[in-house]
Amino acid sequence: MQITPEHNERMAKMTFSSVYPHYITKVESKGRTIEELHQVITWLTGFDEETLKGLVDEKVTFDTFFKKAELNQNADLITGVICGYRIEEIDNPLTRKVRYLDKLVDELAKGRKMEKILRKA
Secondary structure, eight states: OOOOHHHHHHHHHHHHHHHHHHHHHHHHHHHHOOHHEEEEEEEHHHHOOOHHHHHHTOOOOOHHHHHHOOOOTTTTOSSSTTTEEEEEGSHHHHHHHHHHHHHHHHHHTTTTHHHTTTTTO
């Protein structure tokens, strides 16, 4: 599936706070916890609980969210298909980071073990 410039622009302008409740609903409906969701987000972004809450309250865009993040050095190990897109083929860095997060949340909801989600040896 081809990603258009319009798609990338829409991703950049979307607020993290508009998607965050959907992440919570998705993982909780599958028996996972908000704490586990935060563990996954922290692993990817480096944000602690307080910083994450502040970013949600500020209604930052994904562009700002990922500009403030310190992406995990193993984030490039996140591969596969999410939302119809093969992550490793996404050229736009911001869109790829958003899809990294989507993929981690999806793996958490599907019951994958945390050490696999966090790409531990």
